[in-house]
Amino acid sequence: MVRQMLTIQLLATRRIAPLAALLWLALGIGDVARSEPVMPPQIRMIDDAIEQGWHDYEISPAPEADDAIWCRRVFLDVIGRIPTLDELETFLADRDNDRRAKLVDRLLHDDRYTEEYANHWATVWANLLIGRSGGMDRRDLTDRDGMMKYLRDAFAENRPYDRMVYELVTAEGSTKPGTPGFNGAVNFLVGKVNDDKAVLAASSVSRIFLGQQVQCTQCHNHPFNDWKQQKFWEFNSFFRQTRSLRRFVDGTRDISHAELVNEDYAGEAGDPNDALVFYEMRNGLTRVAYPVFTDGTEISRSGYVDEVNRRNELGRLMLDSPQLDRMAVNRYWSMFLGYGFTKPLDDMGPHNLPTHPQLLDSLASSFRGSSYDLKELIFWITLSRPYSLASVMTSQNEIDDPSIGETPKFSRFYLRQMSAEQLYQSLVSASGASAQGTYEQQEQKRREWLRQFVVTFGTDEGDEATTFDGSIPQALMLFNGELTQRAISLKPGSFLDRLSQSGKSTRERLTRLYLAGLARQPSKREVGLAGELYRARKGNEKEMLQDMWWAILNSNEFIMQH
């Protein structure tokens, strides 16, 4: 409790600090004292646990990333795009000791960023909940706009994580914005309950929110964890009152939208007072199951909704489960650090021990203690030491290489590809064009662009993959695609046009170009190259900058989070 109050107080202090400073200056009270900012204890907790790991393995961490690289990193992870030149230069001009904390605070709490923050996290979560292809097919009951609307609203108001989970698991209502009874949260389950006895609903809820992979146990006991087939069907029973209903455009057979409803369930033996399901074991015997939560808690066997609403019960039980906290923390950690505490990150349990068990547990209970404040969690992670390290492998930390199967020790920032969505937003931002059109129009454009990288596998479970993996289609897109063409345009008002009217010299403009794209200064050799390009372009500086910008946007250094 004390810890929590402290945190709240600190947050408040952080937000007031700049204002206070202004006041002091205005009153002529002289220099503002520059003391080390007091940080929430969770940051120290992370640092201690991770440093202990380095010590145990006798490795030394990579040096700290410099401010510019760190700034680029945190923009990408928190709001889903690289910083603009202005944003980067503003940050670099700040010499306060707590400038990094102030920046994260701005990205999380400043109104200017609310929309981008909400959009970024809504996209990330929509991909998790309904996949990249969910709601893209006309026959699909899922409404992607509805899903996004729900998530954007939730992230914009920083809705507590536990409430979001409860809403997603228990939602009833219509999928499509503007229809009666609209509730965007239903889109998570609307495509997962009708077919195949709601198997997909059970396995998704369990995997995404509890980190328990149960899809194999539908047919047999799990080969290497303690999930039994019985448990699968018990968990699955929570979803059996739920149906997706099609709603038609008046007077036609065209589907307008869908509705997720709870209905009385008679069970597979036809007795609503004892609504059971059957499942068949490998040896051909048939057994029965009733709703029982993973920890063994039973609920009423009645199938009548007004006696017991099974999904509400499930939601309630999930909120009590410590596995909810652990999974959330593991997921967020992996989204920022590149690897989770377990691999795969959504398959947790005694069969898959975490790399830093104590840290995982204490972060999980801190997260619960913060009333599931996702922004708090992000603040702790982004200001921790492992997040601040450079992405370089050194002779002192060579063994820390999760890409070859070693357990991650977080002694450097692991290089990773930007997601397709991050790259898209970064290229839009790099073209300098302020967003054009309404949110819906922009979203439409983005979705069309993203669609080219999604491949589905043709199974009932809607498995999919992305070809946005650093292979040829992605390289072609960056070489020749429309987004790149727009980003390197020299038209009046474009980024390059504005850049070439700024600064005092070609050298300065080149430096700003590198800062904008790569958050660093050009090397000596790169300056030399630019000079030759300048001559090859017969002294046309704009064209030289255009060539360099093309090269920057196509480079590994641009397309990676580092």
Place this chain on the structure above:
Amino acid sequence: MISTWKTPRGMTRRHFMNHLVGSSAAVSAAMTLGGAIQANAEEMRRNRKSAIMLWMGGGPPTIDLWDLKPGAPTGGPFRPISTTGDMQICEHLPKVAEQMQHLSVVRSMSTREADHDRGRYYMHTGFVPNPNIEHPSYGAVIAHELIGQRPELEIPPFVTIGGASEGPGFLGMAWSPFAVTSSGRIRNLNMQLDDARLMQRMAALREIESGFAKRTRGLPAEEHGKVLKKTFDLMTSSQMEAFRVETEDEKTKERYGTNGFGQGCLLARRLVEAGVPFIEVDLGGWDLHQNVHQTLADTKLPQLDQAMSALVEDLQQRGLLQDTAVIWMGEFGRTPRINQNAGRDHWARAWSCVVGGAGIKGGLAVGETSSDGTAVESEPFSSEDLMATVCKGLGISTETTFMSKNRRPMKIANGGKLIEELLA
């Protein structure tokens, strides 16, 4: 470095790129041996091997296609028909039946992975999923082993049509499947820029690339350079003509079937002719938990029958079948038991795959299952065994060993045993 901008007369873009990126051993060997390789090109073309995998996403009910159990309670309504080979298959595959002297059915496949993701991974790699290592898919491995036979190849050596296949694992992004749709159309191919300026941009790009890779010592940063080179090759290659499946005459297109899978198979044949060593063509929609027989009879089997028979016949008529392995499989079979929704569920313990071409004997049914189809009653075979046999047919030594990133040696096809009956 920078003086390479002054491109010597007659130097092609590609030649230039080899200097720029020129890290892979294959490239430098090709450059130094240039003349000798030219002389051998004809002979090489004659001997070069390829493989086409027909991937049935979702898990096909092989008990209804290749290993029928008429009269058994699990048998379903389909009747077996005779073929040109020494076995019977489903009545809804009459055109394939005509080609069965070239193909063999392995009826004693017995595997353990009955989940889509795990099954797809296992059947594509020969390994079960392991969170600590990414195994290369057969496509990447075979492309890697056969690339030496075609130094002139400028398009990706591993193409997947209408699906995603599995990745290159520890072999690196340069071996990843190049995914195209069955129309063969590829986005963002055109660059409107003169050669000189493109090369100058590439020089700048290379500087940034190599600097970043050196600073971070990161593998992904290095791999990107190889992908760039392949992209550049592809953009400037006349071999891209192979993807233009629409230029085939109407009769041929119709013979294959004017649907995605049919055109995908036709595209696969064109790619074999162009020298691509591994092509996967995907036909999804086999996850028939409901209404299995009607769906098979109405849509799946006619589509498969048309395209698969056309592919085998066409390869044979063009003299390509003797050097091209054809492999038909999915992630697993389906339960002999028919469920209450008239569907079949996942079943890996006893099922069939089909294989032929590239010196693999056709016309045989290898192994057998019990009278109800639930169990294998002869020597069981695995993904590894099937692929080891295919490798043998392709002339790749089954002793070939790869080193994973964490320095673990790994035998090709995970050391599977040969299915001797299929080899001459």
